[in-house]
Amino acid sequence: MLTSIRNFRNTSQKKQRKAIMSKKSKNDTAPVQEFEYKAEMKQLLDLIVHSLYTHPEIFLRELISNGSDALSKVRFNALTDQDILDKESELAIRLSIDSKELTFAIEDSGVGMTEEELIANLGTVAKSGTLGFMQSLKEQQKELDGNLIGQFGVGFYSVFMVTEEVTVETRSARPDSQAYRWRSSGxxxxxxxxxxxxxxxxxxxxxxKEDYKEFAEEYRVEQIVKKYSNFVDFPIYLADKQLNSITALWQRSKNELKDEEVNEFYKFIANDYKDPLDYLPISVEGMVSFKSLLFLPSEAPPELLYRQGELENRGPQLYVKKVLIQNECRDLLPEYLRFISGVVDTEDLSLNVSREVVQSSPVMAKIRQILTSKILGWFETLAQEQPEKFRTFYKAFGPIIKIGLNTDFTNREKLIELLRFESTKTADDSYVTLKEYTERMGSEQKEIYYLSGASRSQLLAHPNLEYFQEKGIEVLLLTDPVDVFVIPSIHEYDKKPLKSLEKADIDFSKEKKDDKEPLADNLLAPVLQLFRDTLGESVEDVIESHRLVSSPVTLVSGKDGLDSQMEKMMKMMQGGINMPAGKRILEVNTAHPIIRNISGMIIANAGNPLIKTAIRQLYEGALLVEGSLDSTTDFLSRMNELIEAATLSR
Incomplete structure (x- = not known):
């Protein structure tokens, strides 16, 4: 059972006998030999009990893992050795507990140990030892910490967390073997x-120990086995009840998997009551070897999208040889794939001494790299072969995927190809890719246009869209709050720049489809100047618009300015503190009747107070359209003033 904790096989296995006692054993038939640990076992055990393990329940995982190793070895030996002891014996692990007496026993039918193996495995745990190890730490001036300890196995000794004395009875699988009893209080x-x-x-x-009597209760033992050892290769019995399911689905090939059992497995490990949207089996052999079974949930819980601080522990389960090491291993996948659940099982990882924390290693980095690439390929396959399923996935998890654009530069191009957008040429809840957009661009169009806002309906009514709608130019409609952070970072696709419609530097054709003529230059200048004088520091500038068709004015950002949605998101993130609104450029549609009427009023009487009232109302109306008007009180008061003037009897 304990062959897996040999850590110094190349060191001398000479017996560290202190003395051969003359006393007899309890059955008075054989002498009891006493051995001395080479290093300070008490000091090592104190380290194990108080520093290495976070949860005392780990002792059972460690003992079961050792038993599983012993069973695997005897199963292998039986293939070539016909004389193996108890060849027909069931390969199993059996637990016995007594809640009244607080006794606990775990027994396997594995390979067993000879006397020499007992000494090598259980007697030299500190052989290289505690003294050498602590001296090494002292020389490196490191604090004694479980995560810094070398990789000598002490799994068996975790049992001393819950007991004062341990008895081990064992017999090797060799047919002529002798049985032995090992006992120690550590x-x-x-x-x-x-x-x-x-x-x-x-x-x-x-x-x-009295403090750990919970581990003599059946429900608690079953809970621990299902948590850590549910997929160990061999049955684990408590009395006559088998506690584990054995079936490690991730070890099977894809054509051996059945949807029904995969769905049930997902519900078990993900604690979800719904079936997964899809699953991906992975088997890799090479520089690193591992097997994995990953799942896409059918929907995203609301907190998954933006409350990242509460999701640090999300991630697939990490197994080593089918034994759970870490329930939610966030290091297996990048942050933007944190919604993926499942299992990753490998024998290649180096663990710290407690096996509770994975040591940083190139192996983990390589596994992460391979998994990320496989998952992104999985998404692309779904998009091509099962578009409706991909659409469901993207609607739920698209906002999280987009985060990877600014964090995972290795896979940036793959992520860009996965992006989907609504547009002026798609139906509600339908999407277009950047590739599809560029393929249907007109020959004269040199840029990819987008507009950000709170909803599709709001964007379709936005004045900045009028020119593009009239010309039949497709515009991406970005309603996801994440878009304002990630989409501008793309800069260009297929050598075509991405341009926000809120930018003032878009090159518009002045050709109009209607008969409305803009103001003549001699009339235009006074209008624009009065707008500037009236609005003052509220705007960066006032210019003639070539994008507006049916609206009198609109607000745009300068070449280096933030668009309105970005500004609002930044303000929300900073709580509105010390975040003054950026100045915008007001574009004026000089062909619009309102602007032409204002021009006439200026000619008649430039001092008419209604002119400035109308100008201020037009400006705040533009703010209202894009959701940037902080207060509506003055706006409503001014609107009433204008209505009163319009309804004044002549």
Whole structure:
């Protein structure tokens, strides 16, 4: 059972005998030999109990893992060795507990141990040892910490967290083997004696400390087994009840998987009551080897989208040899794929001594790289072969995927190809890709246009869209709050720049489809100047518009300015503190009747107070359209003033 914790196989396995005691064992048939640990076992155990393990329940995972290793080895040996002891014996792990006596036992029918193996595996845990290790830490001036410890296995010794003394009874699978009993309180010595034991394998037994009596309760033991060891290759019994399911679906090939069992497995590991949207089995062999089964949830919980601080522990489960090491391993995937659940199982990872934390290593980085590439390929396959399923996925998780554009530069091009947008030429809730957009651009169009806003209906009514609608030019409609941060960072696609319609530097044709003529130059200048004088510091400038068709005015940003949606998002992120509104450029449609009427009023009487009232109302109306009007009180008061003037009897 304990062959997996050999850590110094190349070191001498000479017995560290302190003395061969003359006393007899309890059955008075064999002498009890006492051995001394080479290094300070007490000091090491104190480290194990108080520093290495976060949760005492880990002891059961470690003992089951050792038992599984022993069973795997005997199963392999049985393929070539016909004389193996108890060849027909069931390969299993059996647990025995007594809640009244607080006794606990775990027994396997694995390869067992000889006397030499007992000494090598259980007697030299500190051989290289505590002294050498602590001296090394001292020389490096590092604090004693579980995460810094080397990779010598002490899994078996985790049992001393919950007990004062441990007894190990074992017999090797060799047909002529002798059985032995190993006993220790972990205080510097251990004893070994010959015993009578007919069956091969290993039994570990002990009495639980009062503080850990919970581990003598059936429900608690079953809970721990299902949490950490549910997919161990061999059955784990408590009395006659099998606690684990054994079936590690991720070890099967894709054509062996059935949707029904995969769906149930997903619900088990993801704690979800719905079936997954899709799943991806992965098997990789090479520089690193691992198997994985990953899932797309059918929908995203609201908090997953933006409350990232509460989601630090999301990620697939990490297994090593089918034993759970980390329930939610965030290091396996980048942040923007944190909605993926599933299992990753490898034998290549180096763990810290407690096996609770994965040590930083090139192996983990390589696994992460491969998984990310496979997942993005999976999404692209869904888009091509199952567009409706991809549409459901993108609607739920598109906002998170977009975050990767500014964080994962290795896969940036793949992510750009996955982007989907609504546009002026798509139906509600339908999408277009950048590739599709560019393929249907007119030959005269040199830029990709987009407009950001709160909703599709708001954007379709925006004045800045009028020219493009009239000319039949497609515009991407960005309603996802994440868009204002990630889309401008793309800069260009297929050598075509992405340009916000709120930018003042778009090159418009002055050709009009209607018969409305703009103001003549001699009339235009006074109008624009009065707009500038009236609005003053509220705007950066007032210019003639070539984009407006049916609206009198609109607000745009300068070449280097923030568009309105970006400004609002920045203000929200900063809580509105110390975030003054940026100055915008007011564009005036000089062919619009309102502007022409204002021109006439200026000619008649430039001092007419209604002119400035109308100008201020037009400006704040433009703010209202884009959702940037902070207060409506003055706006409504001014509107009433204008209505009163318009309804004044002549």
């Amino acid at each position: 205080q510097g010595t251990y004893t070994i004696e010959k015993i009578e034991r007919a069956q091969r394998g290993t039994k570990i037994s002990f009495k639980l």
